[in-house]
Amino acid sequence: MFISFEGIEGCGKTTQLEMLRDHLEWKGKSCVVVREPGGTELGERIRNILLVMEDEAEGIEPWAELFLYSASRAQLVKNVIKPCLEDGKVVLCDRFTDSTLAYQGYGRGLDIDAIKTINSYSTFGITPDVTILIDCPVETGLKRAWHRIKNSEGATEDRFEREAIEFHQRVRRGYLELAQKEPQRIYVVDGTGEISVIHGKICDIIDKVI
Numbered sequence: 001m002f003i004s005f006e007g008i009e010g011c012g013k014t015t016q017l018e019m020l021r022d023h024l025e026w027k028g029k030s031c032v033v034v035r036e037p038g039g040t041e042l043g044e045r046i047r048n049i050l051l052v053m054e055d056e057a058e059g060i061e062p063w064a065e066l067f068l069y070s071a072s073r074a075q076l077v078k079n080v081i082k083p084c085l086e087d088g089k090v091v092l093c094d095r096f097t098d099s100t101l102a103y104q105g106y107g108r109g110l111d112i113d114a115i116k117t118i119n120s121y122s123t124f125g126i127t128p129d130v131t132i133l134i135d136c137p138v139e140t141g142l143k144r145a146w147h148r149i150k151n152s153e154g155a156t157e158d159r160f161e162r163e164a165i166e167f168h169q170r171v172r173r174g175y176l177e178l179a180q181k182e183p184q185r186i187y188v189v190d191g192t193g194e195i196s197v198i199h200g201k202i203c204d205i206i207d208k209v210i
């Protein structure tokens with residue numbers, strides 16, 4: 001089973017993904033957690049370019065950005081996700097193709113159909129069985145994300161957090177539109193409440209699907 005987590009910055013994806021992993025392992029499932037961009041040696045190098053690069057001198061052209069995310073994904077799917085699924089493991093992925101549609105499509109304004117075509121190549125046709133979209137207001141998410149960044153060690157991954165609020169609003173609207181179009185796969189969960197309450201809702205969804 002392939003489960004992806006999606007949402008705007010700071011919506012709580014990573015927190016909830018780790019809690020779901022613990023829940024599924026407690027139920028005896030073998031789980032693998034991966035993140036995008038990243039998850040392979042090449043992917044982590046690309047992540048560094050995409051999230052840390054000081055882009056004041058030379059901004060990253062949106063199409064270049066799209067291809068970098070896609071390159072990281074192709075490597076991750078081929079080397080990790082596909083083999084793990086074939087092994088019968090549950091793969092939990094922190095962001096996947098819906099991020100590209102929401103950020104590069106709705107956020108940056110690149111052509112949605114072109115992104116769908118590129119996604120179909122970079123995933124080798126693999127799509128999540130279930131996607132948990134954690135939704136919260138942009139102001140709430142960004143406040144949490146900045147708090148996490150200020151308390152984290154190492155390189156500051158804040159290139160997207162520095163985008164204008166309108167960009168994040170377009171991304172959020174994009175996600176909700178995607179969920180409306182694919183209600184059988186994308187489950188929208190309110191991300192504004194208590195962490196444990198949100199976890200309970202996600203477990204209910206996944207337990208039913210499994």
Ligand code: T5A
Nearest residue numbers: 009010011012013014015036069099100103144145160195
């Ligand atoms: N991107 C990615 C693209 O543009 N295109 C693509 O194709 C792909 C794959 C990835 C960036 O790349 C972009 C999108 C992103 O900008 P990232 O570092 O993975 O960058 O960034 P995020 O996924 O946004 O990570 P964040 O950490 O910002 O957000 P999360 O994972 O949603 O939030 P989380 O769980 O780390 O929580 C953040 C903080 O909030 C607290 C947590 O304890 C933590 O401190 N928190 C809560 N506080 C109160 N109430 C709750 N319910 C809370 N839930 C969490």
